[in-house]
Amino acid sequence: MISAFDTATIRQAEYDLVAHAPLDHVMKKAAGAVAETCAQLIAARDLARAGRVVALVGGGDNGGDALYAVAMLARSAIECDAVILHAEPHPRGCQAAEDAGVHLVRPDLSRSPRAVAQAVARTVIGCDVIIDGLVGTGGRGALREPFATVVTLVRAGLADAGDRLGRTRRQSPQTGHRPGTSERSRRPLVVAVDTPSGLGGEDGSVAGVHLPADVTVTMGALKPQAVLPPASYSVGQVRLCDLGVTISTPERARSLGAGDVGCAWSVPGPSDHKYTRGVAQVVAGSTEYPFTGVMCVEAAARTGAGMVRYSGPAEASLAVLSRVPEAVGAPGRFQACLLGPGLSERDDARIEQAGELMRTAHAANLPMVLDAGALRAWRRLVSQLPGGEIGPLAVLTPHAGEAAMLLTHLGAGSQRGGISRAEVEAEPLRWATRLTECTGAIVVLKGAATLIVAPGEIPYVQHQAPAWAGTAGSGDVLAGILVAVAAAAQAQSEQAGAELTQADLARRIAAGVWVHGTAARLAAGLRPDRPAAVDALSVQAEDVEPIGAGAPIIATDIIAAVPQAIRHALAAGPLRYAG
Ligand SMILES: NC(=O)C1=CN([C@@H]2O[C@H](COP(=O)(O)OP(=O)(O)OC[C@H]3O[C@@H](n4cnc5c(N)ncnc54)[C@H](OP(=O)(O)O)[C@@H]3O)[C@@H](O)[C@H]2O)[C@@H](O)CC1
Numbered sequence: 209m210i211s212a213f214d215t216a217t218i219r220q221a222e223y224d225l226v227a228h229a230p231l232d233h234v235m236k237k238a239a240g241a242v243a244e245t246c247a248q249l250i251a252a253r254d255l256a257r258a259g260r261v262v263a264l265v266g267g268g269d270n271g272g273d274a275l276y277a278v279a280m281l282a283r284s285a286i287e288c289d290a291v292i293l294h295a296e297p298h299p300r301g302c303q304a305a306e307d308a309g310v311h312l313v314r315p316d317l318s319r320s321p322r323a324v325a326q327a328v329a330r331t332v333i334g335c336d337v338i339i340d341g342l343v344g345t346g347g348r349g350a351l352r353e354p355f356a357t358v359v360t361l362v363r364a365g366l367a368d369a370g371d372r373l374g375r376t377r378r379q380s381p382q383t384g385h386r387p388g389t390s391e392r393s394r395r396p397l398v399v400a401v402d403t404p405s406g407l408g409g410e411d412g413s414v415a416g417v418h419l420p421a422d423v424t425v426t427m428g429a430l431k432p433q434a435v436l437p438p439a440s441y442s443v444g445q446v447r448l449c450d451l452g453v454t455i456s457t458p459e460r461a462r463s464l465g466a467g468d469v470g471c472a473w474s475v476p477g478p479s480d481h482k483y484t485r486g487v488a489q490v491v492a493g494s495t496e497y498p499f500t501g502v503m504c505v506e507a508a509a510r511t512g513a514g515m516v517r518y519s520g521p522a523e524a525s526l527a528v529l530s531r532v533p534e535a536v537g538a539p540g541r542f543q544a545c546l547l548g549p550g551l552s553e554r555d556d557a558r559i560e561q562a563g564e565l566m567r568t569a570h571a572a573n574l575p576m577v578l579d580a581g582a583l584r585a586w587r588r589l590v591s592q593l594p595g596g597e598i599g600p601l602a603v604l605t606p607h608a609g610e611a612a613m614l615l616t617h618l619g620a621g622s623q624r625g626g627i628s629r630a631e632v633e634a635e636p637l638r639w640a641t642r643l644t645e646c647t648g649a650i651v652v653l654k655g656a657a658t659l660i661v662a663p664g665e666i667p668y669v670q671h672q673a674p675a676w677a678g679t680a681g682s683g684d685v686l687a688g689i690l691v692a693v694a695a696a697a698q699a700q701s702e703q704a705g706a707e708l709t710q711a712d713l714a715r716r717i718a719a720g721v722w723v724h725g726t727a728a729r730l731a732a733g734l735r736p737d738r739p740a741a742v743d744a745l746s747v748q749a750e751d752v753e754p755i756g757a758g759a760p761i762i763a764t765d766i767i768a769a770v771p772q773a774i775r776h777a778l779a780a781g782p783l784r785y786a787g
């Protein structure tokens with residue numbers, strides 16, 4: 209499990225730590241992790257020369273970390289510059305850097321932000337690694353000048369370097385030349401100290417310009433920006449430097465890893481059979497989208513449901529049964545239902561059928577997954593339930609557009625009017641939380657990072673899915689996985705004679721989201737574990753996964769890879785013994 213804590217909590221824990229150990233001692237540990245990371249990245253460039261690092265230094269302890277880091281690198285013969293962008297940089301850090309032979313660049317800070325930024329841009333040209341030590345946890349609000357212009361210009365320079373690299377690659381068919389490893393990684397890599405400068409929001413929101421990192425070496429514990437979108441899209445690979453801080457307050461957000469999923473996963477034993485493994489009922493597909501049901505049903509079956517029942521229009525049923533003959537068309541008992549993928553609001557018969565199943569599930573307190581068409585038909589469906597309440601075991605799976613639509617419909621926005629998709633994308637945690645508050649349901653807000661939020665619970669955020677997963681039908685596959693997971697959770701509770709709780713269901717659903725993302729990774733040819741926050745010193749440079757790694761996939765490829773993803777989770781989970 210990866211846990212992120214509020215910045216204020218971590219800062220307090222750091223204060224408690226430095227009350228017992230000298231701050232410089234702790235800073236040198238932090239700086240050591242940054243230096244080690246830079247050295248690994250440079251080693252992976254396979255250069256004929258020693259490599260060159262430029263640190264951007266602000267006025268706080270974050271700048272101090274950067275200065276100590278370049279001091280360490282300079283002592284191992286790497287050429288280092290430190291650009292001092294504050295009138296009062298960390299004095300002992302400056303001294304250490306100077307003593308180690310770091311070239312200190314001091315732009316005239318009385319000049320315009322553009323002039324200062326140009327001096328920075330000149331210094332970073334041709335370097336291998338930029339250390340971003342402008343601001344860390346002490347950052348407040350949007351970056352001020354000259355940092356904002358410095359960051360804007362450095363970003364533009366990095367984009368340019370990337371473009372030039374792209375042109376080199378495109379030339380290769382004519383020249384027959386294939387860029388080598390060092391050539392391919394010519395763009396300077398950005399290593400953020402603690403947190404990329406400009407990413408200060410506690411809820412993952414981003415205000416103003418920021419410097420995206422390839423690697424973020426974070427100190428003590430993960431900050432919210434490391435896991436919460438959209439900020440988390442700019443942290444690159446996160447490496448945790450364990451300073452030995454102790455935090456006893458609850459997390460801000462958590463992410464399940466393979467081992468957690470392995471623990472949470474229902475595995476059949478000798479006394480199990482299809483009914484104890486969970487029966488999933490799917491209402492999906494329509495005359496307009498007859499194949500949607502195929503994806504939901506096959507995904508549910510491959511996720512391990514004991515049985516999948518399917519209801520849909522005749523042409524869709526035919527498509528489902530010819531692709532998944534194991535599916536059962538007859539109605540009957542079920543432990544969780546999925547309503548909505550490919551459901552057209554104009555298809556009254558199907559909406560009526562979904563409504564009936566929803567009433568059955570609601571009366572029996574069974575989990576139900578509501579996706580796509582069921583979210584659009586919210587008013588018609590939910591008004592039929594006692595008190596118009598969907599219940600705690602409902603799982604809503606909107607993407608940002610559907611979440612905006614539902615929030616608007618529920619009157620959750622400001623008085624001015626509705627909520628837009630862009631607003632949800634800018635503050636996904638805020639709006640997913642609002643949606644759980646309005647409905648009492650578990651909300652799975654889909655995106656590059658998918659949030660799983662239940663009222664009063666610590667939210668889960670899962671980042672496994674590569675961007676290749678954003679393809680038509682991928683959400684239907686997810687919905688199929690989730691109904692199987694929910695059915696298994698309900699079946700297991702029935703076996704144990706206990707009620708399935710919302711918190712337990714939310715955790716299982718997060719495990720299902722992990723399986724979807726990991727299956728997409730495997731299908732795209734990526735290794736199953738996305739490089740994640742781990743011990744700073746144990747990771748190799750090749751663990752930095754570039755954007756665009758992998759290959760295109762279609763939704764059915766994800767389904768095919770589901771068993772392999774589950775196998776990976778079970779292998780990482782606990783050993784299980786019968787009895
Ligand atoms: N404490 C510990 O135990 C350890 C702490 N460690 C490290 O220290 C970091 C925290 O250090 P910190 O508290 O000095 O804050 P830091 O992030 O450097 O920022 C302060 C500077 O930023 C400036 N500034 C703020 N907002 C700004 C804006 N919007 N735009 C522009 N400037 C802005 C602010 O300026 P001011 O507002 O004061 O004028 C001030 O100069 C933490 O992230 C970790 O890396 C490690 O060494 C391990 C041990």
Ligand SMILES: Nc1ncnc2c1ncn2[C@@H]1O[C@H](COP(=O)(O)OP(=O)(O)O)[C@@H](O)[C@H]1O
Binds near residue numbers: 657658676678682683
């Ligand atoms: N950029 C992205 N990176 C990773 N996953 C993505 C990205 N964009 C979309 N996804 C995932 O793809 C799925 C798309 O779901 P949805 O929008 O409902 O598609 P559809 O309705 O076509 O099935 C979701 O699981 C979402 O998390």
